[in-house]
Amino acid sequence: xxxxxxxxxxxxxxxxxxxxxxxxxxxxxxxxxxxxxxxxxxxxxxxxxxxxxxxxxxxxxxxxxxxxxxxxxxxxxxxxxxxxxxxxxxxxxxxxxxxxxxxxxxxxxxxxxxx
Numbered sequence: 001x002x003x004x005x006x007x008x009x010x011x012x013x014x015x016x017x018x019x020x021x022x023x024x025x026x027x028x029x030x031x032x033x034x035x036x037x038x039x040x041x042x043x044x045x046x047x048x049x050x051x052x053x054x055x056x057x058x059x060x061x062x063x064x065x066x067x068x069x070x071x072x073x074x075x076x077x078x079x080x081x082x083x084x085x086x087x088x089x090x091x092x093x094x095x096x097x098x099x100x101x102x103x104x105x106x107x108x109x110x111x112x113x114x115x
Contacts, residue, residue, distance in 0.1 A: 015040035018073050019108045023100040036101065038108040039069050048079075058083050064098070067105045 001007055008014065018037035025032050039045075048066035049059065061079035069075050084092030093101075 015042040018069050018071060021104040021108065023104060025096060025100065036104060037069050037071050038104050039067050039073055041109050063105065064101050068101055
C-alpha cells in the first residue's frame with residue numbers, strides 16, 4: 001500500500017470531529033450533568049505534550065487543554081486555566097471535574113477507566 005491521504009483515511013488515521021460526552025458533577029447533594037466535547041488524541045496532543053515538556057509545565061493540564069474543546073474542535077482551556085495560574089483568584093480546577101475530564105478523555109481514546 002502506498003501512503004496517501006486516501007489510504008490513511010481508509011485506515012481511520014484521522015481523528016474526525018470531537019466526541020460529545022456527558023460528565024456528572026456534584027453540587028452539594030445534587031448531581032448536575034454537563035456536555036463536553038473531547039478531541040481524540042492527535043497531532044494537537046503531541047504538540048501539547050512536547051510544549052509541556054519543553055516548558056517544564058504540567059503535562060496533565062496540557063493533556064486536558066488539548067483534548068477538551070467546543071463542538072467545532074476549538075480549545076476552551078489553556079493549561080494555565082486548569083492549574084489556576086491564569087487567574088489565581090479563581091484557582092485551579094477542582095479534583096472532581098479534573099477526574100471527570102480525564103475519565104471522558106480516556107473513554108474517547110479507548111482506555112477503560114474506573115470511577
